[in-house]
Amino acid sequence: MSYRELARAVPPPFLLLGLVARLHYSITPIGTLTLLYAATGSHTFAGVATAAQSIATAAGGIGLGALADRFGPRAVGLTAATTHAVCAGALVAASGGERPAMVAAAIAMGLTQPAVGPMARVHWARLLRARGRVDLVSTALSYETVADEIGFVVGPAVAGLLTAAIGPVAPLSAVALLSAGAATPFALFYARTAPPRRPAVAARPRYGPLVAMALAAAALGAVFGSVQTGVTSYAAERAEPGGAGLLYALLAVGSSVAGIAYAWLPSRIRDTHRYAGAALGLLLGTTVLAAGSAWLPLAITVAGFSIAPYMISAYALAERLSGGRGTATTLMAVSAGGPIGTAIAQAVAGRVADAGGSAAALAVAPVAAGAALLVAVGVLVGESMGPRTGGIPMPPTRRAG
Helix, strand or coil, X not given: CCHHHHHXXXXXXXXXXXXXXXXXXXXXXXXXXXXXXXHHCCHHHHHHHHHHHHHHHHHHHHHHHHHHHHHCHHHXXXXXXXXXXXXXHHHHHHCCCCHHHHHHHHHHHHHCCCCHXXXXXXXXXXXXXXXXXXXXHHHHHHHHHHHHHHHHHHHHHHHHHHHHHCCCCHHHHHHHHHHHHHHHHHHHHHHHHCCCCCCCCCCCCCHHHHHHHHHHHHHHHXXXXXXXXXXXXXXXXXXXXXXXXXXXXXXXXXXXXXXXXXXXXXXXXXXXXXXXXXXXXXXXXXXXXXHCHHHHHHHHHHHHCCHHHHHHHHHHHHHXXXXXXXXXXXXXXXXXXXXXXXXXXXXXXXXXXXXXXXXXXXXXXXXXXXXXXXXXXXXXXXXXXXXXXXXXXXXXXXXXX
């Protein structure tokens, strides 16, 4: 394993473009929420419209993955990135009009989300397997997870600074620029560096594993949603509403550190065992978080250490379960589960926060983590049963050399 070897596998601009191009993903929801509240003065409307956008992102991601498996990433990536830029501009324009137009534009933004992170993972999987460097796939997934975490720290901060300096239209204007100026060339670069696609091979993902991994992602999204709601309530209880973002960022700090270290795990540890161990760690970490209101910043950081290993192992397992058939669809399904789980948990945690405060909202997180562990146990059982007894089929892990 070597990050240096990974960097040598592609020209440096690919890494830089991939990092910049994914910033729009974390800017979009907070930018939409800010813009629509400024336009209507209604938290309820802004929240509902943003939730609809998140659901559209999940549905659109699966559709884009299926299209990428069928037609290749170049056409799909270019179309999504350019259309997303247009839709962002349309939402800015619609904010001066009627509410139905705002909702329609918000949903259109979600449906056309380029999903740079998942598509980059598809690229790494295809490229490294084609070069016989399966040993670097885990390293690549570790890098992508850390890049995602950087995006989720930097993106909201950029949105806040732009709003303060220019106004509520600025974040989504930045999304349009990022989609056109970074995600679009990234799609072109992906097409040049990815191994040639073989159109004779039909994209037929295994739907059992696909559903399992989507549920795994939804459980993690529910952890995110409950923590977001919990820290918002915690900050409000202390009359420090601006502190919610800083507290939530600590989750990404712990996750980034663990994500970098994950690549050094011994290759002999199976994907399923890594995933199950990460799911157990997620449950333990969120339990510490739920019980640590007196030391919440430290508890959030500790809980964050379990996030990246869970994400990386889930993506790695999903990629292997796809067996090379419908890889983009499968990885998009993993990504799509997150927003759905987040939206559900935000609704549940918001209700319990109204009744019991931040501690009650944070208690939703270990419940979601427990669901994640149940999925992991199911995957382990499926592996042990094997395809002859109806379990989840597990393609053999190929080694380099």
